[in-house]
Amino acid sequence: MRISRIGAASAATVAASALVLSACAAPQQESEVVEGSSITVAWNQPFYSYNSNTSFGNATANANIVYMTSGGFNYYDNTPELQQDESFGSYEVVSEDPLVVEYTIADGVQWSDGTPVDAADMLLAWAANSGVPNTPDFDPGEFTDPETGEFTEDYPTDVVFFDGSLGSGLENVSEVPEIDGSTITLSYDNIFVDWELVFGVGLPAHVVAQRALGIEDAQEAKDALVEAIQNNDEEALASISSVWNSDWNFSEMPSEEDANLLVVNGPYVISDFVADQYITLTANENYTGQNTPQIEEVTVRFITDPLAAVQALANGEVDVISPQATADVADALTELDGVTVLSGVEAVYEHIDLQFDQSKSGTFNDPIVREAFLKTIPRQQIVDTLIKPLNPEAEVRNSQLFVPGAPGYDETVAGNGMAEKYGEVDIEGAAALLAEAGVTSPEVCILYATNNPRRVNEFALIQESANQAGFNVTDCGSDDWGGLLGTPGAYDATFFGWQSTSLGVTNSSATFRTGGINNLNFYSNTEVDDLLTELDTEIDPERQIEIQLEIDRLLMDDAYGLTIFQFPGVTAYSDRVEGVDPGPLSPTIFWNIWDWTPLGSDSE
Template structure:
């Protein structure tokens, strides 16, 4: 059956998260938790960080897990529309000018160790996501390992640096005054320096301040650690903030179950109970959770299966109950042959794109700092061939070539933007034009190392097509592919170009902008354009829809004129699940299949592993 039509699926521009893949409010039902019940879902990339708000951890593979374990003030259902999660807490605008917003944690909300969630957690979240307390002008580039994407041991210990990618013109970056704590330590009130159109999306799920305080400051008592974090922030104590920021950045990165259970405390319906490196994460119903989204299933295991055909085989064998792999023609054929399986197809909000490193690439000449070389390379990218060979066999008439960096096909403003943004110059491969530009550029080292997911068959084929085409024009395309590609994105010196998927997480008009703004969390290719930054600043405060579209169209043209990169295709989506489970109702926004996992149920109410 069809999940969604292309027209319905592609109507919103949202916040973007690195994609590994690929109409109810979801308040749970009255059946309650079925003891001993369990199901298994598959995902194509392993989990590696419990902090999805860092440049390192911002990936779908991580956020799928934390969505179910870290509660927050709101979430998107699959309409999609924003749902206020009042069982976690409430928020309200207490003053329009200046924009002043109060966040209050609901009574009885605890971490899974029983520690109450309170203003210390919210205040730490503000400090991290505003970066208002960061050491000025510090650049972490020299302290990032090009092989892993993580910070090195040489990272200065006296620097305050929260790796959230916050900028001073958007989101909590506009809240430079330290928020006031109120309501006996249950609330904080934030004053924005300027209006921000998407203020309601500024404050994601917090991490535990008491855990950060204990680990960063060598404390043992939870309450003492909370107070120490509050004091450090309120007093702007750099000596304490430096280790606090360092632990927030890296302390929650792990690729197997940590020895310290405090590193994966939960506030959501589930808590991590097991994690085997590169194999699976198991989530168990959180006994401390008292919210509205109480789960039906006691245990959900998420297995990591990078190969889509292997995921289909696991579904056929009953080893997993739900899969949502990157679709290929072989996947479609294999699923069509299965009995007792429901298959949902359509077009996703995720899109494939290729970016060029404007600075700090692997090539010794920093090849893509030269606009002629950028233009030349983009002329070689076989966008239509990729669509025809890899996507049309799956999606048929729903296969969509995307020609905008900002708008999704079908969205208001898309057609007009594509007609004027200059993308037409890259509609077809132009090898001779690329050769001429490359000759004019004066570069002597034409090597281009491309980062992509080597454990993804579709991406392997995509790389081969790009490599063959670009080499015809005189480029020497080499393979920087890795199965750890997500952590390497944005790492200085690791690669020259990359292709992967951006997945929408919200309907906010501003939240795709950190991809293109200087220093933004999703700006992984060191792109910087003053005119683009100025438009981003205008969009952050623009409430008029028509003006928003006009500004977005201007930004789209700047990006194509700068030869930023090329968009390629919208993802064809496929979700399949066995008759053993029900309640699977994917959203076009991340976390797609997991958005209502608390509504999933085992149809036989059995306790077998499936």
């Protein structure tokens, strides 16, 4: 599912970053790898792309693996509080007006092939996630396969397009940053309130350049990449951006000649990968940071059925699970011995989006038809049937931007119209709107995860309700639904969960801004764009809430879609491991993988 990316693919904000460094360095780890130790974790979706900064690869299933194999300037703990990792690098504001931030990689930090991490890697990260070098007005949609979500062979070779740009926040750094050794200086065009959350090192610059430019030597490859960015060499950048977009999409262990796709700079490296079964990570011998893992080998098994994950835990086949919670899962876990169960509410919310453009049938081009369809969504029935058995206090969520209980939530529910217009199913009202629109039996093909039992049940409830009003709801569901999100012509509506990745106030920008990296339904409203731009630079918390209240209302005026519920969360782990302590933000259970301690005879 596409639910992990900077602040963009996130739930509503509950706090804002200030223009000062408020994070503190985490204490130095004294741990070391326990030779021969291993654990297995179950996850509900297979890994399929190492570049989780693209629209195709932006999924929690991918981000989990990227997190465990990548170093970064900061990360969230489970409180959640932002922690700096100064063993990877440091950053400081050298000017507040204009905003200038300097990042420096720490001495000794290197990629797993021994190549130093330096300013070339950071310059590539800026180019790829700012979109500044991109060819103006290029639309990749017409070169995207509606069956797979990936770019087709007809993709042009003479355009520059990094699929990781608008809405990241780095588009506010429009001038090529200055670099010097291991330091890069970002000069923002305007104050950007979430500057601390938007920048890090992604893919290795030397590998990208080696693959794109055919240069074997790592340093020569980096130098060529830097020169291409600094000189805006469109021919070289076209190849560099194409490699950055697509080469790291792999769903099994790369071949020997593609082994450089596995070069990373974090605590773990990918050591084995079998399609649709599992991916194995092994402690990185070249990792020099403070977050040294204690478990030598971590295998993530892909188990899409939550009850099957519970059974695997019971059988000792896996040690940690965090499945989508259902009543059956909760009941089954109570029967297990030697298992610790943690429950709560996650920073993930279910929502249904309607395609505003480039949809399968064009049904929702008419706002009256959008409104009619939203009147049929049985949100309360979904919550009562599927969520309340796990959380009796569960309620329908009525905001696109605010988490229930957060400042601003009650105000937005009172004013955005979601609860008022769509609080109850209105079949007669929906049918009347279809008659007003002059359409008969409009088709709505819905994309969802067919390998997820809860989503299968949701689809059945939505289909039955909408068909009563005169819609023809058809099944566009897929096991590979995550890569299809945002693909032109693939579906008319979709429901899935957005996972919060930070507490940034600008999180919603990439989702609702015209052309935003997480704007998967091609929504566009100039008023919303202007408000998001204002939000980028607003440091007054009260005004931040006012802006978000207005955006929330405009989204409902446009019949954008509906939110449904916050996810109930459950994590269970065996007595073979300790230190598992899930956080609410992505990567949830994996945020402190280096603190997990192996227990049991096979780890002694």
